[in-house]
Amino acid sequence: MCGALRASDAGKKAVLMGWVNRRRDLGSIIFIDLRDRTGVTQVVVNRELNPSAHDKAEQLRNEYVIAVIGTVKQRDRDTVNKNIPTGEVELIIEELRLLNESKSPPFLPGEAILPNEEMRLKYRYIDLRRDAMQFNIELRHKVSKAIRDDLSAQGFFEIETPFMTRSTPEGARDYLVPSRVQPGSFYALPQSPQMFKQILMISGFDRYFQIVRCFRDEDFRADRQAEFTQIDLEMTYPQTDTVWGVVEGFLTAAFKAAAGQEIKAPFPRMSYDEAIKRYGNDKPDMRLPAMVDVRAALMPEELDELAGKFRMRKEFPLQLIRIPKAGEISGTERRTIGTYGAFQHVQGPSFVQLMTDPKRFAKDYPAPSEKVQAFAKIEPDDLWLLAGAANHPEKAAVMDQRVQHFCEKCGFLRLDLAQKYASRHKAFEKTGDPAKDFRFLWVSDFPMFEWDNAEKRWNPAHHPFTTLHEEDMAKLEANIDSVHDPKSPLGEIRALAYDVVLNGTELGSGSIRIHRQDIQKKIFQALGMSDDEARARFGFFLEALEYGTPPHGGIALGLDRIVMILAGAESLREVIPFPKTARAVDLMVDAPTPVSEAQLKELGIAIRKAQE
């Protein structure tokens, strides 16, 4: 192959096939950079040595497909190209065959400057010829294979589950597939194989996994596509630790096999509560320092004074946000803190009170300033600020001032600042040390229920088959009929649910499931679902639970995201061969499209024109 030849191959005869990456025509001598999946080799065509091949080579253009037969020659020392792995050799042509011509492509795979994404997606077959894309897709293959091998070795069976299945009202919007045989009825594409994998546990398959496509009809982001691939697994008789061990096992294997990175397991662990309090986020990016509630560093009178002066609520945390090595910033810059990025969007107008001028703070409040800096271990070059909850009565009236929301807002600010000063702190740049480059984390003890403000009710935070901490069972029973009460202690119940997080990205999410029907019933009751309703939605599943269901649990990880992080890519589209745009369009095949009347009629579907 084009990337394989080395100095040790000198003298051998070789046949190479590939694309013309570049042609350098010097008149009587023509150099062709021949490219395939593995790399590029220089082919030499000399008019004196081979006039007929030279005639053909003159006609070659970029992206023509050719076959060349020739002899591998070690290059003279002064003509070695150190920039490419095959740079010590070249192929002296004996025979050239044109296998196919190419129209002049809209952009060249060998070009350093990227065209815009619209172009890349429309001509994806050309974009995919680029080194970087070839590398990413190969990386993806290696990750998948390593995970398959490792899970197989851990005793898991790969088992397929249906794509055309049943719509369930929970969670994301479903993609629907109309049934021709039963007009008016629809299949749904799975948001995940959740119920099937639990059924497989009930069926005795003990350890299941699947690298499987999932579909969610929600808006796209850089790290979200409507169809994406999960590493889905489920096992019987697990403790939380058992599942975590399995995941740490296959991730270690994948990072080693695919990228040569030795990551350290077990991963650190943190409760959801701690993640929110210290990072303002349920998927903390551990490459940056946590926020510090500095109230503990201050005397009560000092806190009173500050709270009064800055009009802050002292029963809320006083969060110190630190960006290491961000250095001095100007007053103008300081005043814009809090006006950019995600921070200003969340929860409408700010109820966060900011103290962004450390010098002035030190001047006005020398003792608290010193204590706070010592407490948060501020280094001379750090950028830091204090954030407290505003005590404006007029703002408090419109604001949901729960501590969690306050902390989340501070967390957004922390990430905004980190992003803005990324070039200074360099915490997001790869160092080559896997312990620094890949900061894994388990976040556990998620809340069981979350309040849905639009529907004015409690919903499952994970899914309704997640089990809860045994200690919280009494709380569930005591509040089992409070689904519409926003103040219900239902919000305090902790689930045996966990996320695995890498560098601030949620890689996967899982839980220990409910295996007993009496508990499952209680959950449905707490969710305000009657027996009839539950049966209508999950009847087959509830019935299955009654036939000797073993305790079980599992997790699902986003393969695309893992590969994205390993590839150092900014977007999922860089690691998915044929992704869709933010408006869920495939620009290459031009999907979706309207379909014919005949097709619709067969399905019993009529399209209603949109209202003006």
Added chain:
RNA sequence: GGGGACGUAGUUCAGUUGGUUAGAACGCUGCCCUGUCACGGCAGAGGUCGCGAGUUCGAGUCUCGUCGUCCCCGCCA
């Protein structure tokens, strides 16, 4: 659903305060060139300035709308 950025040659971009014939680089076409590797040299072709209105004597430039791509908020059990 909301906010923001962008849209000019095949591609990446520049285009001054609204003013003559809209430029560059790469790519493309032709010619020259025996050691290039982002080859070089000469010549040339290539534009509905996303689309539609409006303001103006005059619009790539200003205004409104619309379409498309990207990023973020909401949403994503």
